[in-house]
Each structure stands twice: as C-alpha cells, then as structure tokens.
Amino acid sequence: MTLKKYIVPGRLLFALLLAAAIISSCKDDDVKPDYNANKTSLKQLTDSVSLVYTQSPEGHDLGQYPKQARSTLKEAVDLATTVTTGEHTQEQVNNAFANLRRAIVDFNGRKIEEVAAENLIAKWLFNGNTLDATANHHDGQLMSGIIGTAASHSDGGVLPILTTDRFGQTGNAYEFANGAYVEVPYATSLNPEILSISLWINPKEAFSNNYILSLNKWNGFKFQLQTDNFLFMTLKTGSATYDRDSNPGKMVTGEWHHAVVTAGNGAITFYVDGVQVKTESASGTAFKLATPVNLAIGQLLPKAVFNYTDTTSPFYFSSASFFKGSLDDIRYYNKALSSDEVMKIYNNEKPD
Known part of the structure; x- marks a missing residue:
C-alpha cells in the first residue's frame, strides 16, 4: 500500500x-x-x-x-x-x-498516484517493516526506549509490534507502547527548511507527552498529541521557537484518523481527515541542527543521546515521552503541502 x-x-x-x-x-x-x-x-x-x-x-x-x-x-x-x-x-x-x-x-482523475513525489523525503509504509519506500533509503530500525524519570529510569524492553491497519489488514501498521520507537539515521535531507508530515494515527490513550515524530525535540521540531488529543507542533526557527496546536481539530482515542502538519513556510498548519482545521503564523524556516540527532518515530529522542544528570543539557531526560497507540503510512516532505495535495492523499488512503 x-x-x-x-x-x-x-x-x-x-x-x-x-x-x-x-x-x-x-x-x-x-x-x-x-x-x-x-x-x-x-x-x-x-x-x-x-x-x-x-x-x-x-x-x-x-x-x-x-x-x-x-x-x-x-x-x-x-x-x-x-x-x-x-x-x-x-x-x-x-x-x-x-x-x-x-x-x-x-x-x-481518481487513479492513485504519488502526491508531490519530487518533494517526498521518506515514506514509511510499515507494511511488515520500517523500510523507506522511496529511493532515498531512510530506513528505520525498531528500538526499545527509555521509560521512567531521570532519577528512576529503565529500558522499556519492548519493540514496536506489527498490528492491524485501518483497512483491517494484519501486519500493516505498528503499535507503540512502553517507550518503543523507530529510529532513522540522521541525514541533512531529514532536516529541511520547510516540511510536511502526513500519517495515519490511532492513539490508545490521551496524555501530554504522546510523541509522534521528533528531530531533537524543541531544538529542531517535535510533532505530538496533547492531553486532549489535539495535534501539537513545536518548531524552532532562526528567530524563535513556536508551539502550535490543532484545537479544535483533534484525534479520537481508539480510532484511525489522517493527520497532517506543515511548517517552515511562515505558518504551522494542521489538517485532520483531509480538512484544514487550523493555521497560525510561525516566522522563519526550520532550524538546521548544529549537532546531528537521529529522527525518532514514537519517542522524544533516540535513547543513546539521553543525559540523566545534567539538567542544562539539551538531551536531559526529565520524564518518559513516547507514543501510545498505532501509526501507519508516514510521509515526510520538504515542502508545505497545499490543501488540495492533503485532500488528495486523504482520498487516496482512506478506507472505503
């Protein structure tokens, strides 16, 4: 798929x-x-x-x-x-x-074709594996993640597991729990000035640190869910760090929904099930990381970079921040998708 x-x-x-x-x-x-x-x-x-x-x-x-x-x-x-x-x-x-x-x-006009193919950095379909379906080879690796607090932390000891997707097909999506995540080796192409993330999401529960995708968290960007299941994007630019949410657009626990965020083009815009639900200003383009950090899907940071003692470290681990639920068909672009392109992806990928 x-x-x-x-x-x-x-x-x-x-x-x-x-x-x-x-x-x-x-x-x-x-x-x-x-x-x-x-x-x-x-x-x-x-x-x-x-x-x-x-x-x-x-x-x-x-x-x-x-x-x-x-x-x-x-x-x-x-x-x-x-x-x-x-x-x-x-x-x-x-x-x-x-x-x-x-x-x-x-x-x-309804034939399924790749949307904005020339701007597609990576596409993780999760069809039994974490390989990048583009020719860019941004393949992911299943990882266990850190849970707990800085004073009392441990490895969750589990990997993401294959689960049923929104079409009812077994083994075509990944379920995340207990800190499990997918880690993608850093590449400059994964740190574009303008970006869009498109994915299907089925949260298992609502809580404040439900991380979906993160490139060095607020030192780069992080895409997550908040306590009320609103989409939330933090973007660092050359001038400021912006926090924006999708309120009133929200996810529903236990249900599959299509979610898109675009950023780095002077605004942060959210879409839910093909429909734009909110856009807010965010001046400047996405910040280029000074220190390469691997992309984390389902976690705040890759576990190898966490610091548990220095509270001033940009990698300080204060408490567990990981995704609880299922993810599928993640697309990562180096452009801000238009509303027509978002709707096209949604129509191509939604269940009949």
Whole structure:
C-alpha cells in the first residue's frame, strides 16, 4: 500500500439523475417520440469505458483505483448500456454519451498516484517493516526506549509490534507502547527548511507527552498529541521557537484518523481527515541542527543521546515521552503541502 468515502462530483451526479429521469419517464405527448437514434458513438464509448473498468485494479496502492471510484464508473457504464439497448431519442442518447464521457474523465482523475513525489523525503509504509519506500533509503530500525524519570529510569524492553491497519489488514501498521520507537539515521535531507508530515494515527490513550515524530525535540521540531488529543507542533526557527496546536481539530482515542502538519513556510498548519482545521503564523524556516540527532518515530529522542544528570543539557531526560497507540503510512516532505495535495492523499488512503 503506499496512504477512503468518495463523494460523486456534483456535475456527474446531476448528469446521472438527469439521464435516469429521461430514461425512466417520457412525456405523454400527442406526438410519438422519434426513437430512430444513432447510437454508434455511444456504443463505441461504452465498449471502451467498459474495458477500462474491467482492467482497472481496485485498491489503495499506487496505480490502483479506490472502490468508490470504480463503483461510480460502473453506474455510468450501466446507464449507457441501458440506452444503447433500448428505445431512446437522439437527445437521450446524446445525454448518455456526454454523461459517460464526463464519468471516464472523473475516473481517470481518481487513479492513485504519488502526491508531490519530487518533494517526498521518506515514506514509511510499515507494511511488515520500517523500510523507506522511496529511493532515498531512510530506513528505520525498531528500538526499545527509555521509560521512567531521570532519577528512576529503565529500558522499556519492548519493540514496536506489527498490528492491524485501518483497512483491517494484519501486519500493516505498528503499535507503540512502553517507550518503543523507530529510529532513522540522521541525514541533512531529514532536516529541511520547510516540511510536511502526513500519517495515519490511532492513539490508545490521551496524555501530554504522546510523541509522534521528533528531530531533537524543541531544538529542531517535535510533532505530538496533547492531553486532549489535539495535534501539537513545536518548531524552532532562526528567530524563535513556536508551539502550535490543532484545537479544535483533534484525534479520537481508539480510532484511525489522517493527520497532517506543515511548517517552515511562515505558518504551522494542521489538517485532520483531509480538512484544514487550523493555521497560525510561525516566522522563519526550520532550524538546521548544529549537532546531528537521529529522527525518532514514537519517542522524544533516540535513547543513546539521553543525559540523566545534567539538567542544562539539551538531551536531559526529565520524564518518559513516547507514543501510545498505532501509526501507519508516514510521509515526510520538504515542502508545505497545499490543501488540495492533503485532500488528495486523504482520498487516496482512506478506507472505503
């Protein structure tokens, strides 16, 4: 998978209803309708679109089509077939032709393709592993993490475990608990000036330090959930450090939701299930780390850098901060995704 309720475009829905109405009922006029219509073009288009429908793969991977998109196209094909095989006026035939032509254009636009591929730094699909699905090789490693406090800390002793994803498929997402996380080796490309994070999230419980993604926490950026399950982003720029939340947009414990944050372009913007819920100013671009620190998915920091004694250290461990729940299909970009791009990702990846 790469990572779904599809709304029929208004013009297509109108055409379907109009054509259906024309087919199902005719006016009771004194003049008998002329059913001697030329159906050649409609028949050719119907055959062509039927072939496209038959050969189009259904699913949520690149090159596939969402189930709802195929269902909508099938309705248009069936309607056109009814017209080609029955007695209908030329106007009705022409309407069916125009409707089917619009339907195939809309369908072609629903093919799942990579969004902003040229700006995609990494993509962790979690399909049984933590490999980067791009050609950039930012592969992650399953790690156990630190829990407790500075005075009484220990290794949680567990790794993230494979779990069921939002489609009900086993082994296609990771569950995080007891400090477990995924660590990705630092690279300058993972520290862009402008960034976007897109992912699917299913929190197990709500608490203040539910860390999702962190690059040296507030010395770089950190993306997390707060106590009330609002998304929360901390971004350090050349001029200041900004804390922003997604209130009123929030996650729901025990449910899968799509979450996106964009930052570094003068604002921090949050999206929930494809819809922009909040944007606030944040001047400057993302800070370039002076000291390389590995990216942590599901933890505050990689456990190797924690300091437990020096409270002035940027790596001081005051208390455990890790994610509790499941994550899937994480995309990391070096641009601020547009609202259209976010909606495209959501439509591509949402369950049917």
